[in-house]
Amino acid sequence: MKFTDSRNSTINEALQGIKILKLYAWESFFQKKIQKFRDDEMVHCAKFNYIAAYQTMMYVAIPLFINVGTFGSHYLMGGDMDPSTIFTAIALLQIIRMPLTMLPMMIIGFIQAQNALSRMQKYFDADEQFDFTEKSSDESISLKLQGDFSWEESDDAKKEEEKEEEVKGEDVTKDVGTELTEIKLETQKFTLTLNQSEFVVKKGELIAIVGEVGSGKSSLISALLGEMEPTSDKNSPSNKRQQAFRVVSGNVSYSSQVPWIVNETVKNNITMGLPFNQEKFNRALELCALVDDLRMLPAGVNTEIGEKGINLSGGQKARLCLARCVYREADVVFLDDPLSAVDAHVGKHLFEKCISGAFEDQTVILATNQLQVLSSVSRIIVLKNGAVTEQGTYKDLYEKKGEFMSLMDKHNNKTKEKEKEKESEKLERGKLRGESMDSIHSDHSVEDVASQKPSR
Ligand SMILES: Nc1ncnc2c1ncn2[C@@H]1O[C@H](COP(=O)(O)OP(=O)(O)OP(=O)(O)O)[C@@H](O)[C@H]1O
Numbered sequence: 001m002k003f004t005d006s007r008n009s010t011i012n013e014a015l016q017g018i019k020i021l022k023l024y025a026w027e028s029f030f031q032k033k034i035q036k037f038r039d040d041e042m043v044h045c046a047k048f049n050y051i052a053a054y055q056t057m058m059y060v061a062i063p064l065f066i067n068v069g070t071f072g073s074h075y076l077m078g079g080d081m082d083p084s085t086i087f088t089a090i091a092l093l094q095i096i097r098m099p100l101t102m103l104p105m106m107i108i109g110f111i112q113a114q115n116a117l118s119r120m121q122k123y124f125d126a127d128e129q130f131d132f133t134e135k136s137s138d139e140s141i142s143l144k145l146q147g148d149f150s151w152e153e154s155d156d157a158k159k160e161e162e163k164e165e166e167v168k169g170e171d172v173t174k175d176v177g178t179e180l181t182e183i184k185l186e187t188q189k190f191t192l193t194l195n196q197s198e199f200v201v202k203k204g205e206l207i208a209i210v211g212e213v214g215s216g217k218s219s220l221i222s223a224l225l226g227e228m229e230p231t232s233d234k235n236s237p238s239n240k241r242q243q244a245f246r247v248v249s250g251n252v253s254y255s256s257q258v259p260w261i262v263n264e265t266v267k268n269n270i271t272m273g274l275p276f277n278q279e280k281f282n283r284a285l286e287l288c289a290l291v292d293d294l295r296m297l298p299a300g301v302n303t304e305i306g307e308k309g310i311n312l313s314g315g316q317k318a319r320l321c322l323a324r325c326v327y328r329e330a331d332v333v334f335l336d337d338p339l340s341a342v343d344a345h346v347g348k349h350l351f352e353k354c355i356s357g358a359f360e361d362q363t364v365i366l367a368t369n370q371l372q373v374l375s376s377v378s379r380i381i382v383l384k385n386g387a388v389t390e391q392g393t394y395k396d397l398y399e400k401k402g403e404f405m406s407l408m409d410k411h412n413n414k415t416k417e418k419e420k421e422k423e424s425e426k427l428e429r430g431k432l433r434g435e436s437m438d439s440i441h442s443d444h445s446v447e448d449v450a451s452q453k454p455s456r
């Protein structure tokens with residue numbers, strides 16, 4: 001069963017990503033991997049079938065052996081061999097034949113049932129989702145979050161932890177002199193920590209969440225959505241949980257970091273089950289700069305989008321998800337890095353027209369790595385290792401010259417490096433084409449971050 005599971009999950013993985021698999025010519029790698037699981041499975045299948053064949057043979061042979069053995073010993077011991085004794089004995093032996101042949105099948109059935117039960121037990125034993133949602137009496141507050149939150153540990157991680165604890169408990173002196181062949185990375189569990197009144201958002205605010213990669217921006221949005229569980233203290237499990245709460249006023253819309261596209265038309269991907277309204281729909285397309293893209297699609301808004309948005313570019317997928325949020329007109333909008341996959345000028349359009357424009361009356365939480373747009377948000381929250389290190393307006397943080405400014409410096413350096421790379425690429429291309437240097441430099445523009453004025 002274990003090997004069948006492994007084989008099936010690998011086949012599923014290969015089929016789900018068949019396009020990429022073909023594109024990168026990974027067929028032989030996957031074929032070998034599947035073949036390995038199949039070989040292991042075959043060894044067990046062969047064993048199982050040998051036992052089944054042996055069982056069938058015994059089913060046919062055992063009555064004969066029993067009859068010969070019983071009557072032979074009866075005769076040798078001087079017993080009467082009259083028909084009444086013999087036929088009665090045969091009838092009785094016939095009765096126990098059935099239960100005897102069923103015994104091996106019962107053992108196999110018992111093992112299989114035990115296996116299935118242990119799988120189901122794991123599901124039934126899983127923790128109930130802890131609801132830490134509360135209602136706020138203050139109508140001006142849109143979002144509130146407090147507590148320590150962590151991601152649920154996977155089974156593999158739990159097993160690893162158990163193993164580590166076992167190793168710790170063992171006598172370490174016996175390992176002296178043995179060579180370590182494996183380098184182990186020290187694992188650290190990610191925890192999002194939000195103290196009292198750290199995360200309070202008023203209605204209509206546009207909050208930007210910034211921080212380095214892996215600092216917990218997406219996790220903060222997940223905690224607000226109730227996807228992340230409050231951490232329970234090992235010593236007093238209920239204590240820490242009781243302190244955690246989240247307040248979300250009104251309905252929400254969410255654009256995830258990895259765009260979520262369904263196998264439907266562009267139109268249905270935007271309306272997502274809501275009644276169609278041409279005016280609202282056109283507005284969403286315009287605000288998300290999708291009009292030109294739709295002209296390129298064969299059937300415009302009625303173009304069927306393939307599985308996982310296969311016939312759309314990364315930027316188109318991100319904008320489609322953003323358009324879905326515009327169309328929904330929810331009270332609270334969560335946007336997880338919607339500008340990462342688009343060009344700088346499209347990003348500027350999206351931010352000005354859509355994020356800070358169209359969502360003007362809505363509460364917006366924008367997790368982003370595009371720091372050039374931040375001068376016009378209501379408040380910036382800086383995260384580091386899952387904790388809020390700074391928060392305030394762009395001006396406050398600029399004057400404070402703390403964590404945010406060091407992020408900004410890094411971002412500016414990266415942008416400059418990219419600009420330089422682009423410039424040298426253009427120069428190279430220009431040289432190859434024999435263009436004049438003037439024409440190469442004429443279309444070059446660098447965005448001035450500091451010149452942007454706050455709009456909300
Ligand atoms: N669904 C999840 N299950 C388990 N762990 C997760 C999950 N999502 C994120 N993590 C972990 O939480 C930590 C923070 O990740 P998160 O995605 O919140 O960072 P981020 O700031 O959004 O990064 P990025 O800038 O790359 O988007 C990481 O260590 C990551 O491994």
Ligand SMILES: [Mg+2]
Binds near residue numbers: 219336367
């Ligand atoms: Mg993220």
